[in-house]
Amino acid sequence: MHVCIVGAGITGLATAYVLQQAGYRVTVVDRGAAPAAGASGGNGAQLSFAYVQPLADSGIWKMLPKLLTEKDSPLRFRLKADPAQWRWGLGFLQACNSATSQASTQSLLSLAAESRVAFEQMLQQESLDCDHKTPGKLVLYPTQEALDTAAQQVALQARMGGATQHIMNAAQVARIEPALGSYAPRMAGAVYTPSESVVDCRVLCEQLATLLQQRGADMRFDTTVHGFDVQGGSIHALRTATGVLQADHFVLASGWDSAQHARQLGLRIPVYPLKGYSITMDTAQQAHAAPLVSVTDTTRKVVFARIGERLRVAGMVEIVGADTTLHTDRIASLQQSTREVFPQLNQTADVQPWTGMRPATPTGLPITGRQRGGPGNLWLQTGHGALGLTLAFGSAQRLLQQMQTA
Template sequence: MKVLVLGSGVVGVTSAWYLAQAGHEVVVVDRQPGPALETSFANAGEISPGYSSPWAGPGVPLKAIKWMLMHFGPLVVRPKFDPYMALWLVRMLRNCTSARYARNKIRMVPIAEYSRDSLRDLRAETGIAYDERSQGTLQLFRKQSQYDGTGGDIEVLKQFGVPYELLDPAGCIAAEPALANVREKFVGGLRLPGDETGDCKIFTEKLAALAAEKGVTFRYNTTVTSINTSGNRIASVSTETEELTADAYVVAFGSYSPFLLRRIGVPVPVYPIKGYSITIPIADASCAPESTVMDETYKVAITRLGDRIRVGGTAEISGYDLTLRDARKATLQHSVGDLFPGGGDLSKATFWTGLRPMTPDGPPIIGGGTRYQNLYLNTGHGTLGWTMSCGSGRVLADIVSGKTPDVDASELGINRYA
């Protein structure tokens, strides 16, 4: 079967890889000149199944007000006349209950765990290298209330058999020795030893090259202008210069997926949440992180990627605005400089922003279930596109191929919004 994949970020490329592995003829289309040049370009670098949690949860509305008032706050809302923003916010707030948070987290953790395992299988099969490390993630608590509030998340980790360690300061320092320099700034942490790190852009570029060797065609510098329908099927996809046809179509355009899908009567509740990162060269390895440290207070991830430190975070609700704002850079610099002073050369930091495709409830949208029999979605992964990419691509390939996925994906379809 010929399959057209729209999007060459990490989710689109992993979808193409697993579709090709399943024996399909695959063509990938993207407006960029290469893979992983938008949201996958410079994310935080963490592969953290255990931290796969919806943003919508009990207490979040009140916390959001506090975050917006903080000097180095993790949340910024820039209101504008945008009905899609308003609708998304209302839907997100409706999911801020204990029951919905638990349900949505239970939907997210299995696909994230499956994805991490699929990535390990892929790495063993291909030998792909991408500055990866398998040394876990440490969620660092500056306040006792944060440490004491881990019970709910730990119950979910136990439910799915995810290994974890609740650590005192000495345990945190054993996992991340550089934190000994700032012992007075934290009270403890929650460590997930099964988590990994790696450079998403390098991974996506290398996997795209391997996929091309397997026969996948990549059509870069190609802008999709419309999806064309005939009855209950997708008939073709129009670009600026031609029409492309296939037997099945996969939309993996991230935050931009709704633009095309709305026009054919498929309202996908995905909205962009802007994130920022800085990448700094390591100045002193003994003062740098070993893996990923999540600064819980500022919601910032600090990750070791080879000879660099990637610092990612903040959530800015401002539509499709890609402006680089110095205030957000200051938050990232403050977090890494406060916890790992001297570890990186901040004077040489490169600054980046990208749009995370967020659903209002948290889980991604994977599979069919739309009014069109040959249309499939793989989008809405939010901050977890890198974490969930291999599992999502593998599940999507199974669904397209008419196979039952190894992990239950029945509640990840778009029909949950019906």
């Protein structure tokens, strides 16, 4: 059975790996010149298997006026004459209630648990060298009220069978991560999850692509999708800039392009790009000043992850459509956040700036499987938002199960 997968980010490559392991013949198509050319290339590097609070949460209503009006807000919204943006925005606001947030949390926790098992099995089997570590994660909160709200989320996740988590005060946080010592007076405390890990997603994707190719997969980069030939309710072939590609099944794992590709097949899926930014700094000569534990600062909506001898700093949410411009003021904001949280860390001239588009659904729940009204041999694997790295292998396993029972 031959499966063509559109997209060579972490979700597409994880899907290709799982399907190939199950005996499927795999072709991967991507418009980029190499794996992880999109959102996977410079993401936050954190594997958040245990702390998966969706972006659409009832607490957003209290924060929204400030997020929309502050000059240096991590959220930037540019209203466009784009029905897809309006539909996504309205869907997101409708999802910002306690009932929907709790249901999404339950679904994400279940998928994340499956993904942890599949990801760790893959790492053990393949012995990949991709800076995978398990340093734990601290999610910092500025006020006692915010920390108390986080404690409610921790209690909810504990009732749902989530991993062990602890509520820490500022002094305890500084003992767990000494590099946060000077920042401790500016926080009330944190949620600490000892089991959380990090990985270099770009390197992981590169090594997965190499494995796939060595085992017979057809990897086609620099290949733009032009459309699909549909006959009798099934996709007969994929039309690309380099020719026509036939297969038995087709998987859309093309990130924020997946909505456009779906429209070519007459489908409208609730996936919209949420633009993010990151910088990556060399910390080899000042390891003591950079954190070992992963850190998420909820005040700035920025994550800090140590990957080998580098520090990845990532954040921002821009709802601006297909604007892929790397804006220098956003990079400067990440640098300023780094100076404030880790003032002893001297930033090098080369901070390796990056921007990418996260494919998100309004609820935060990814779309995996067939779509009603679509071709019978079309499978979706998209909408993972900021949790693509976390959920990729669990989503791949679920897609395999669906295909095997179809």
